[in-house]
Amino acid sequence: MGGKYRITGNRYPRMRKPRRRGRLVFLAVASVAVLGVTGWGTWQLIDVFTGGRKASAAGTDGDCSTKASASPSATSAARALPKPGQITVNVLNATPRSGLAKQTADELKKRGFRIGQVGNATEQFDKKVKGAGLLLGPASSLNTSLPVLATQLAGAESRTDTRKGTDVDLIIGTGFKALTLQAAADQALTALTAPQSSATAPKKGC
Template sequence: MGGQYRITGNKYPRMRRPRRRGRLVFLVVASVAVLGVTGWGTLQLIDVFTGGKKASAAGKADCPTTTKASPAARALPKPGQITVNVLNATPRGGLAKQTADELKKRGFRIGQVGNATKEFDKKIKGTGILLGPASSLNTSLPVLATQLAAAERRTDTRKGSDVDLIIGNGFKELTKRADADKALAELTTPKSTPTTKKGC
């Protein structure tokens, strides 16, 4: 080329590639994402090794709790308020008196002692039956049942508050006194149930 298009001087124009802003934006976004994931992972590891759950449990510890007592246990009568008729439905002699004497030592009042009626005589295969009026089902019978835990509980239409302990063929002895006293204490002591306010 020549003429008026001749290039003069010692400076030449440099041809630069156009800058790609899209690639730069992508690199920035990718870097931010990587940093975010790394930070999140670090926090998770910190929670694992420092016991993050303990902190949340400590926060719940600040919530006030109250205890609510069960009023039903207080309505149960004491052994000294229960009259027990001890009846023997087995062929073994003297069992009713022996059992009645032991119940008396444990604080129960003893009523009739003797053989069971024909309705039950030699017809009870288990350890025994605790029999009383309908009102005794949730009062006297549970207390007496602590002395013979395996006995069956029944009610009838009798008048009065006396209850029967009818000894069956499977009877060996009353519940050990220590175990019976423990069961009686658990039965007659009101149980407290903790309650927590909502939102804690």
């Protein structure tokens, strides 16, 4: 070299590789993502073990109450049925046995019913009612007067016709023995007019 190129001093230049800034940026972003996921998981565990948002504490949000609650509308109103004193009954005998119409009418009167016509059934029904009896009335009586009268004669069939007015007929059939005992009839009438309660089921998905 002939001394033309001489290195002086006690330090030598270092050869460094070029910095890879893209790799550093990637590592920084990845670190932030890992920290974020770790923090979210930790928060979820805390939320689970502390009861979440306490939504199920007492069903206060109305979402998942495990106990059925009574419906106010179902328990507040009884069936609107007429009382025996508001029902006029025609007692008609469709059997060969005499005296049944009057005897039955007298008993119904004692139980509070109003009595209309008492006598034999028309030819249409005479000796043609096989069961205990037939309760007959206008269409409006199907869910009003007839159910009330039916509590007095178990096994009686109920029908409607095209008559006008509100009177109903009790036509005594060949299978008739006696009216339902008054205690049992009163109990059936009480059950018929009592408020019907129902419970609301928990919401789907709870």
